[in-house]
Amino acid sequence: MKTAAVTTAATVAGAAFLGLVVAPAAVDWYDGRHEESASYATGAAAKEARPSVPRWLPDTATDISYAMRTTGGERLLRATLPATPLPPSCKPLPADGKPKNPELGASWFPEDTTARQATHRCDLYYAYTDGDILYAWQHNDDWIAANKSAAGH
Secondary structure, three states, X not given: OHHHHHHHHHHHHHHHHHXXXXXXXHHHHHHHOOEXXXXXXXXXXXXXXXXXXXXXXXXXXXXXXXXXXOOOOOEEEEEXXXXXXXXXXXXXXXXOOOOOOOOOOXXXXXXXXXXHHOOEEEOOEEEEEEOOEEEEEEOHHHHHHHHHHHOOO
16 A cells, blocks of 8 residues: 555656656757857958858847747847948838737846837848847748748749
């Protein structure tokens, strides 16, 4: 009787350990395994090192932080811009524009960023500035649509 009770207690404790410790760690690993991030001194260095960094980013931008999901088009970008507030290729969002929320997160990207903060569209990226700091993100749905369009679908 005591052996069965001890075995049951050990099984319950083991299941609780798996549920509370191992499962969340596995989920974090699984969710993050296709995400990459890097920092670069300048826009030129970022574009040279990683072809997926947007070409509209000024070469003279500094303190670049970049994150991406390798299984899709989700991207985050933070950069300190030179004197110009936004690159000339960035266009104001139309009043009826429907920006999308960022899908990734990073310690250097404001956690509370939402689509409502986007003021411009820089190619496929939604963007806004806070002083001379550029925050921009690319949504996977927009990336997929652009790729389908380019492929003639």
